Amino acid sequence: MTIAGLWIAGLLSLIVDQPAASLPPASLKKVNFTTEIQPIFAASCLNCHGSKKQKGGLALHRKASAMAGGDDGPVIVPGKSLESRLIRYVGGLDDDHPMPPEGAGKPLTPDQISLLRGWIDQGADWPDDSRSGSSETSDHWSFRRPVRPELPEVPDPSWARNPIDRFVLARLDREGLKPSSEADRTTLIRRLSLDLIGLPPTIAEVDAFLSDDRPDSYEKLVDRLLASPHYGERWGRRWLDAARYADTNGYEKDRERSIWPYRDWVIQAINADMPFDRFTVEQIAGDLLPNPTTEQKIATGFHRNTMINEEGGIDVEEFRFASLVDRVATTGAVWLGLTVQCAQCHTHKFDPITQREYYRFLSFFDNVDEPEIAIPDPAIASRRAEIELQIQALEATLADRFPDHDEGRTWEVARPMKADAQSPAHLEIQPDGSILATGSTPLSDRYEVEVEADLSRVSSIRLEALTDPSLPNQGPGRAPNGNFVLSEFEVKDAQGQPVKLSGAEADGSQSGFDVRGAIDGDPATGWAVDLGGGRLNKNHTASFRIVGQPFPEGRGRLTFRLDQPYGGRHTLGRFRIALGREPSGQSGDRRARLEAKRKAWESSLKLTHWSAVAPSTVVSAKQATMTVLDDRSVLASGDKPNNDVYKVEIPVDRPEPITAIRLEVLPHESLPENGPGRAHLFSVGNFLLTEVEAALVSPDGQRSQPSKIRDASADFEETGRPARQTIDGKVDTGWSIGGAVGKPHAIVFRMAEPIQARPGSRLLLTLHQFTIHQTTIGRFRVSTTTDPDPPAASGLPADVEEIALIPTDRRTSEQATRLERDFLSVAPEMAPAIAEIAKLRRSKPAFKTSMVLRERPKNQTRTTRIRKRGEFLQPTDPVSPGIPSVLHRLPEGPEPDRLKLARWLVAPENPLVARVVMNRAWQAFFGRGLVATVEDFGVRGERPTHPELLDWLATEFPRQGWSMKAMHRLIVTSATYRQASQAPPALLARDPRNELLARGPRFRVDSETVRDIALVVSGLLDPTIGGPSVYPPQPDGVTSLAYGQPSWPTSRGRDRYRRGLYTFTKRTAPFAAFATFDMPTSEVACVRRERSNTPLQALTLLNDPAFIEAARALGGRIVKEGPVDTEGRARFAFRLCVGRVASVEEVASIVGFHDQQAERIRLGELDASKIIGGNPKGELLEWAAWSTVARALLNLDETITKE
């Protein structure tokens, strides 16, 4: 820890109440700051806490920074000298950390301390000095605005083609060096093509340039290349390095993401030569522009390229903080050329950036939500509309498809009115009509169930034994292994007369426990289901035929008796009874049948009046954005934590006691799969509601004990996750709706005692969602009822339930239609038609999406806090957005936001941005920046080799309207750029890294270009621009080292041969060939690629499947398109690869190699079909021989080098 660090730590531990006996008294006379205090600071403090150094983040040379304090808070408390850390320290109250520290100056005299105390006690008045409105200053060169330099005088100005050359030449003159001669025209066109569009020229392009004798042929070539749509690909890829673009989320799961529209935006913006200032503003804050376009929103994907950790059990907030830190570092490196991130943990050791300033800068990015947006696409929209019309047409005619006659026997669940057990066990009637045994588990039992139903033509009875998570081994029985024995099953009619049964059948009977034993009148025999092979704990069905005629038309009552005397707790745990009805045998009036069925359905519903209440407050414990919508529902957006607790307060405005609470969970287009849950991994669109509490808050804020909830029921329950688990007191169990996402659902909580509230009270509903995979609720609505006997969940959507409560004759026609539509959607008769509609709906093509930034609403802003030692779990002082004071000021006005920051970055006053951007461009052309440390223009960075040239470029850039194309044109038309790259030994010894620019640039091309060259010369390249990323071939097993060992779905067809920048970028398993050739891994911003030279690169070019494919294609091309003679073919092949004409010796080597391989093929030593990978017809031998030549030529240093 540094001395300053210790000092700060000491300050923190200071106890304010401690008597300050040893302190000199505060001066009682009026203290003058300028004449009495400032000199003390200057003599004893400013050395470490001034403009040059700000140890501990404290600077005492300016009012604002002194009053703000250090990394750990204020040091001056006006009016309270004893509470001011400044005094405690200079007064030596902390023996461990005296100020000034030992060796850093003499301790303050008692008089000085007395003055300081007096000054603070009198209010610490610090007059706003004349310079307080100006920026902090620094002597460091890069913090001063570039001044446009005069062009230097040079002895031989004729060499200079533009101002760049004057600066370069002046330096060479000083060094006593001469520039190299101009490179030959073949080299120049290849150099220009690789630099401007990243592709080598074709032979025809080379020839055209060589024969173009117009004086401005070079400039014309430059203009052609700048206008090429491939220019945006070449320069876009460089920008994507800085943007840390990738197609996956990173970290363990490293799932695919959709952000390629941002990549395409970059390509298009660069092709359109979008001015760099606008290019900046749209990427940093496109969403905050007035009426932003979709493109401007997509542009904010720049800062969505941060990684996302989706490992189970993480703290999502921790990694959100990590992404913020990355956004600051990236902004610093890309626009400011500063290592701002060094101030995350402590005030920057070298550059004038305090830790406080760092967090002020970070807070610009703290108030964003991170959604995905759908990208409008007319083709997809019209296809979706088309399908929607079909769906509507089908839905409108559903009623016409209702069958006009019964088709065979139909089953209908008999909803029990009553279910009793002889034992103390409790039989609960479930919303689905089933009966669940709970409470004590007797050794044997007898159940009686009463139903009243439409008995018309009922001829059979079905008994389902059902599983349930509450039962041993899930049941269906209550024996320890989940079995049961039903000894007798008896039915009586309304008159108490037995209904005789026969023809018992079951889907399975345990050996010795045949289902027929259940109706044989013998209590010693019965039905059981331990079928072996894991078939016990499943649903099972038995059915029985009624002897004699079916029941006549009309309703009636039946009583069922289930005798289970077997013992050993072999009683039924959950079961359901259904009635089997015979068809009426005649086709009737379709409409009348539908009406009848609908009425029957309606009368089976148990409904009540619910009133939906808009919450007065709703808070997410994990800072999700909660918005109350017009329909009183609440939508969660923004942060998506792993787990959450929603606290929802609803005003109680009716005097009647609340008897039940309904929680609807509702779909919304912003949610994954339309919700209602927010999960986007694994169970997409689902949620898990683990515990629910309801309590009253009185008007004066007193909170009551939670009210006891009698039961919970839902219209739909995922297997193993029933509604009642929300009130079982267990945090790891709950209710969810897997299998039925995308639709509204509801859970109803019936209170044990009615909740009686005073007027002005609020009902506090706490929704616990203790999960690990972001399965929180996305949209919900709370309703209450005062019905003295509220029913369980009805299964109807809330709006339909409202309609169903209206008497038939008072419903509007819309309401009647709505109700009928809902009936049709659940009527078993309509299942095939409904399935058809669902299928159609699924066939709607989805819009493409892209990840964007979106500012959080004003009422949901986060408070950014300094993090002690940079640790996210140690927040300290709150800070507001701001920029380091060493740099130019933010524009005036209240509440600086990201848009202000973006404009500040490209403000004319910014001393850094134009230099930094021009320096990177220079690096791209010459392999090295004028400032070699392109990411660090701070005091530890390298000094520019040509400071005046850099400043000239930096001032020229805004003058050219921030046009990148104009600046690229300027650079490549300079004589400096056009020099030959040969390095005579003496020059190489004098200037090995070509810092002085006495020769042209020569270096190996970037990883993607290595492959693009092979694709172009072999004729394989597919030049399509944009679209989703592709999967070109690579060796097997590259992705198997990544988590989950994902496969690499190698693209078929032309996508195999797309340019390198379209290759799918998987962060944890980068494309092998590119990684080998130094493509950055896109975890953090990269503004300078490495350029290594390794044996693995040799193995890639020699043996990688993609390059073998290219060699074969090039072999074929040589034979097909080249001349017929061997020498001619050798020249053709050589020119394709490197552009220039081969020398006589080079041709001779190639021919020699070719002839040798051709001979070996002829002799059968080499297998031609294996070399070319197949059995094609034609000149097999020649093709194979030339493929071996092609493979060698693709490996030449010159082929993959910009000469």
Add this chain to the structure above:
Amino acid sequence: MSTPRQELKGITRRHFYRDCGVGLGKIALASLLAGSQPARGEGVANPLAPRPPHFAPKAKRVIYLFMAGAPSQLDLFDFKPSLQKFDGKPVPAEVVKDQRYAFIQPDASLMASRFRFAKHGQSGLELSEMLPHLAIVADDIAVIKSVHTDQFNHAPAQIFMNTGSSLPGRPSLGSWVTYGLGSEAADLPGFVVLASAGGSSGGVANWSSGFLPAAHQGVPFRSKGDPILNVTSPTGVDPRLQRDTIDLVRGLNRRHLGTVGDPEIEARIAAYELAYRMQTSAPALMDLSGESKETLELYGAKPGAASFANNCLLARRLVERGVRFVNLYHEGWDHHSDVAGGLKNQCGQTDRSSSALILDLKRRGLLDDTLVVWGGEFGRTPMVESNATLGRSLGRDHHPQAFTMWMAGGGIKPGTTLGATDDLGFHITESPVHVHDIQATILHLLGLDHTRLTYKSQGRDFRLTDVSGVVIDKILG
């Protein structure tokens, strides 16, 4: 070419060292390989050429057995009778305080180990019955029961253990070591990675060279297909054609070098020669048919299989050939449910061969200067993990506060046990060892001072141990 070779050589050497000194350019002028003389590019400086350490080393090379997923120290090494006593009781609140957990609730019940423990060897090292083979070498290893880490999720913790930072993008241990010492392998990379039982959470970041030159990146060797990507010539290309091709490329490159004078071409020529040799040496390394039946049985290795056992044997073969750092990853220790069953399986796959590696190195005289390290990214809770929704029972959650690692060989005091945890195995009570201390100690044994092994990037000097790290003197021999 008229250029005196010496001149070019001088330039490139200067060039290289200057670059490294200031962290610039990183124009890796030569190959990934070290040792032997490049056929004709003898003038080229080599980033992996052996370099002197800061001080006399105890170990010359490292085999690091990384148990990805985090094995349960409480069921393998750190026996807790109190857990037996309080099995099923809730963990006392004052023990847990405000610790964060990945999955469990902080008031979960304690769970005793289902395994028996016994003392072994002269040292009396206490081990679970799941580690019968490790018991054989109990007197050869040093066990540290008091390791702790800052991270409690797999990917960040693995990357932290390997690179000293929880975020991807920093150089890994093996990269730092080859950066500091180079390698003595003639025809193989200096830093080799072998993986069994699946991909690890940290992925390539675990063996990344970060901001160090790419030549220091860990090179994965695969047990199926090409051991190194693209090390096999394509179909139809026989060794002679491969040689002829490289000769043609070399001839044309050399001619061009004469014209343009760029030393990069010299480096590329050398890289091709070494690549050619690697095509022979890598498959030869992977070919276990020359190993005796006794040796194969010792490890439980089967030629052709993809297993941890094979990888242990390959690790020995790699260090025999001068490879500086071998990193074995074995995935599958993340036992959130059924920790007992999971350990049976994992120990079944790893115990015999881990022990065999020690025995084999010892009898070949290699253990004295080869450091072997065994451990995961964090430990596991004394509390049970059960979760109906996730279908978990009788598991253990992530536990960064205390876990166990062992080391053996070069410079380690054999038969040592360092550190202790409280009665419940929750907190460290004696000799805490932080991840940065482990890293500092490994570098120390190799003769490197972790505070001096630095590299400048992004405007500051970085080191493996960030701003901390203390060498663990008590386990040094």
